[in-house]
Amino acid sequence: MNGKECGFCKNSTGKNPTRVTIGKLRCMNTTNMESVIKESSISIRFGDKNRNYKNMILKIPHYFEGEEKEFPEAIPENVLKKYKKLKENGFPVVPTFRYDPENKYFLMTDLTENGKNIIIDKHEPLKNTNINIENIDQIKKEILQTAEKAWNNEIFLSYDAYAVVVNKETRIGKLYILDIGQMSYEIDHRYCLIYDTKDDAIDKAELFLKHSFSKD
Numbered sequence: 001m002n003g004k005e006c007g008f009c010k011n012s013t014g015k016n017p018t019r020v021t022i023g024k025l026r027c028m029n030t031t032n033m034e035s036v037i038k039e040s041s042i043s044i045r046f047g048d049k050n051r052n053y054k055n056m057i058l059k060i061p062h063y064f065e066g067e068e069k070e071f072p073e074a075i076p077e078n079v080l081k082k083y084k085k086l087k088e089n090g091f092p093v094v095p096t097f098r099y100d101p102e103n104k105y106f107l108m109t110d111l112t113e114n115g116k117n118i119i120i121d122k123h124e125p126l127k128n129t130n131i132n133i134e135n136i137d138q139i140k141k142e143i144l145q146t147a148e149k150a151w152n153n154e155i156f157l158s159y160d161a162y163a164v165v166v167n168k169e170t171r172i173g174k175l176y177i178l179d180i181g182q183m184s185y186e187i188d189h190r191y192c193l194i195y196d197t198k199d200d201a202i203d204k205a206e207l208f209l210k211h212s213f214s215k216d
Contacts, residue, residue, distance in 0.1 A: 055113050056096070060105040061181075074182040076101070082155060082180045089153050091146065092176045111165045111176060121163040121178065125212040131166055133173045139164055140209055142175045147205035150177075151187070151198045158183030159208040 061074070072078060076099045087093050094109040111119060120126050126133070133139065143162055150157045163178040187196050 055110040057108055057110040058105050059108060071182045073185045076104075076106075078185075079106075079180055082184065082186065085153070085155060085186070086150070086177055086180070091150065092174070094176065094178065111163075111178075116169075117165045117167050119163050119165055119178075120173070120212060122160045122208070122212050125214075127215050131168070132171060133164070133166055134171045135173055136213075139173045139175055140213065143205050143209060143213075144202060146175065146177070147201045148198060151201040154187050154189060156185055156187050156196055156201055157204060159204045159211070160184075162205065162208045162212075164213065 073082075080097070080099060083093060083097050094111065096107065096109045098107045099105075100107065111117060118124070118129060118131060120129070120131075120133075146162075147157055157177065157180075160179045160181075161177050161184045163176045164173045165176055166173040
């Protein structure tokens, strides 16, 4: 894949792709069993000019053809739709998130910034690190507020959607919504199910705080 030119799109249709040349790939250390994550530099072509970018990753999901009915929220079309809605409504999502329908992987910003930051999420809980987050109380408040705000915008965020990116030097954390696959989904308040309530959404945020954002 190194040196290969791919077409990354803001949607899953494959129309109007951005032509991207993939640089040298390096598998990242991660306990994520749902996808393979590789770090890369990229070169994007704008007309007859190229612009180089660092701190990008390729996320290659572990899903197979024919699983659309079983895992509808995990298919690229729905993931991109949720990302767009969250971004348009001011939620803390990654700056870049695109999909290559031919090779079936996502291109996104590397929030670790080549190891400068650490990501606390369901795969890497806080208790497994030696990090003490300086603004931890502020982040906890933001997580609960984000759960409610997302629900008000008709998106139900599951506990695995939340991640906190912590600068290793300053120990300041920043909330991001990263994993918006099968467990997070759009809702319609007119037909809200008994397990899709605002209290349920807040419960999911509290579950993240208990299992991934605690030193205990």
